[in-house]
Amino acid sequence: MMETLYTVSTWILPALLAITLHEAAHGFAAWRLGDDTARLAGRLSLNPLRHIDPMGTVVLPAMLLLVKAPFLFGWAKPVPVDMRNLPSPRRDMALVAAAGPGINLAQAFIAMLLFHLLPLFGDTADLWIARNLNNAININIILCIFNLIPVPPLDGGRVAVGLLPLALARPLARLERYGMVLLLILLLAVPLVASQFGIDWNPLFELITPIIVGLRDILLVLSGHGG
Structure with missing residues (x-):
């Protein structure tokens, strides 16, 4: 029980910061665009x-964490934006959308920089802070x-x-009502069905994992942790 509480304590702050700053x-x-x-x-x-x-934001990620799932997944309340x-509108909506991942990228980089300050803390605090920072890096990059x-x-x-020509942008925009269902199928249903046949396969994470690893390596170099 104590081990579970300790683990949760190293995830909750970086997760809340990542989600809160992303949406804000x-x-x-x-607001800055009008x-x-x-x-x-x-x-x-x-x-x-x-x-x-x-x-x-709470129930689904907590369940995945408690069952030691190989990934965490969740969502926050969408931020209201009036394109009018x-x-x-098209350009500015693209900028608004990019702001969320952009702040996550910045948080991951800042967490890496903060690792340089760990020697200032005692051994016990050092481990807890290190785990928070490491989780912040992973959550924000993902x-x-x-x-x-x-x-x-x-x-x-x-x-x-926002960036594609209208001939391509319009059919892509029409996918929005089905997009989350498609993602949940790829993220949850396909791996579950594959596991019934003894196959460990998550197509979505196989696609993005190399990008996640590559981005992490780049940020490590930029933050002074690699070369």
């Missing part, structure tokens, strides 16, 4: 309670890359809709 970044970007819908709804706040979806308030998958309603899908 969307709202902040929209839409104050998120600001008026209180979504520029750093209070996690304003962004948490009980099932997607944006000067250049959130960054996963959200950049070019399938709406993920941020990458909305970036793609």
Whole structure:
């Protein structure tokens, strides 16, 4: 029991920071570009309670963590954005969408830099802080890359809709109502069915894992931990 509580204590802070700043970044970007819908709804706040979806942010990730799943998955409440308030709706929506993964990338890099300060703490605190920082790096890199998958309603899908020619952007945008179902099938259903045949296969994570590892290696070098 104590070991479980200790493990949870090293995940909860980096997870809340990653999710809260991700969502607040969307709202902040929209506000700076001319839409104050998120600001008026209180979504520029750093209070996690304003962004948490009980099932997607708490229950599902906690269950995956407790059963020692090989990945964590979840979601927060979407930030409201009114495209009609944006000067250049397609371009600006792409910028708003990119702000979330961008802040996750920044958090991962900052966590790596903070590893240089660990010698300032005692051995016990040093281990707990190191695990928090390591989890912050992993969570934020995974959130960054996963959200950049070019399938709406993920941020990458909305970036793609904003950048692609209209002939390609319109059919991609129409996928938004089915996008999350498709992702859940690839992320949860396909691995479950494959496991019934004795096959360890998660196509989505096989696709993004090399990118996650490569990005982590780049950030390690940039932060002074590799060469």
